[in-house]
Amino acid sequence: MSSFLIALLCFAGLCLGMRIRAEAGSPPGPSLWIEPGPLIPYGNPVTLWCRGPPGAHSYYLKKEGSSEPKSMHRTKSEAKFPISSVTEDTAGSYYCFYHNGLHWSEGSEFLQLVVTGLYSKPSLSALPSPKLASRQKVTLCCQSEYRFDSFILIKEEGASTPQHWRSGGQADFPVPAETAAYRCYSFHSQQPLLWTAPSDLLELKVTAPQDYTTGNLIRLCLAGLLLLILGVLLAEAWYSRRRHREAGQETLA
Incomplete structure (x- = not known):
């Protein structure tokens, strides 16, 4: 799914840096994914998930261009950020990060949330x-x-x-x-x-192109069989006439 989203970014002309700048020695960034997917019909619910290492306990989700984190959840290994109904304002580029009690992590990869169904279908x-x-x-x-x-x-x-x-x-x-x-x-x-x-x-x-090889072979076999039968019948008729002719000559003699 991540390759799909990166390609989508490039097509839309929005290829962004994949990680935010972080202080030296900060923990690695978490992973971010969207359920049920990056294309959400207008008015439908969507959930963004952020997962970090076991030591992470405070998760933040941020939309690109927003000055403040969208929301925060605390959990052991991952955070759930539900959106009950997507609108035009929901569409955007998101990333998440966490705090492990000592440091802020690097940012996750950016993911695009696309809202569909705003106009009739092509x-x-x-x-x-x-x-x-x-x-x-x-x-x-x-x-x-x-x-x-x-x-x-x-x-x-x-x-x-x-x-x-x-x-x-x-x-x-x-x-x-x-x-x-x-x-x-x-x-x-x-x-x-x-x-x-x-x-x-x-x-x-x-x-698939129709294969005539088998049909042609069957037809050739049938034709050969008919010719063989016809040849046998002709041979039998010729032999029968010859036998009758020889029998008549013997009678006359």
């Missing part, structure tokens, strides 16, 4: 068709009625990096010819963490 289509032959070129076209200048294409249930495109109202994504499913989102580059609702799921299906 459309996603496949050119020339979602049904493909092997090695056929295919392009996925994402269109938004809002003419946003940025688009994201995400492969469902895959480890591929999201593709990002900037244009006016439409983006074309060349993808490999493989059986897979995709969704796309659109947003304005000035608000890179506020996305539209996801497009409908588009499934690509690659049809």
